[in-house]
Amino acid sequence: MSERSEQIVTTAPTAHGDAHHEFTTKNYIVVALILGAITGLEVAISYVDIGAVFIPLLLILMAIKFFTVVLYFMHLKFDNRLYSLLFYMGLGLAPAVYITTMLTMHYFG
């Protein structure tokens, strides 16, 4: 890997001027390793009987992985808040619509 790819990536400040953050190649690798470890943990607990906490634990681990990618790999944590708004609108609307639909079809009953 050349010297250049080790350069620090600096995201542009937002309109609010509050998002100036530096992330290096090493940081990205650490984040990826954490994601890999969580995936391993998910698979491991799917083979173990841990009772009622099984599904909530898997959902929490899924959410951690999801938002880690969104915030750090997609840079939403450091980028302008308008981008977050556009994405989270869709992300929030989808479960709202479909959980309502599933309720009407008595999925949870």
Place this chain on the structure above:
Amino acid sequence: MTDTALRPDAHDAHADDTHATTTGLSHNKMGMWLFLGSECLLFGGLISTYMLYRGRHSGNLGPDQIYDIPFTSVSSFVLLMSSLTMVLAVSAAKGNDERNTRVWLVITALLGMTFVGGQVYEFTTFYREGLGFTTSLFSSSFYTLTGFHGVHVTVGIIMLLALTLMLRHRRVPGDKAEVVELVGLYWHFVDIVWIIIFTLVYLIPA
């Protein structure tokens, strides 16, 4: 191979267009985030449909009997690592390192191909075991959900390879680092959708 600046110079007309917006933000990037937000609704519908119908199957061709968790776990890990290589491509692009940008883009595409290859193998195995698209409501919803995701990954691979070639032949107009970032956003989205599918479809038993 020489490094070439990915960012346009001060006289590049496209660069001026990028920043001349009422919000001061890139319209291209805003459009991509809006598109990804709308994609949440598409995949939300497909995942909900699967959740509704995953118990509607006959005999021993249900999710608990047919899934190969170790195999899918490896595929998931491969796709997850492709997000790392993608973010390294974006990082290299922002650092004006064209050579490494192309290298990471190609590696990302190869990892994506590995994932799609695994999905084709999985579908073929299921089909040979008797699980066709119209076998049950479970199979229809499963193939539709994972198939749609696979098509998204395939489109992403095409975008990555096309972008690599366009960078090689200097055919990318405007802010090249931003173009790499936009393709990266799409790729990461494909990854986060799989994070949800892997847990809800494969790991949580029906």
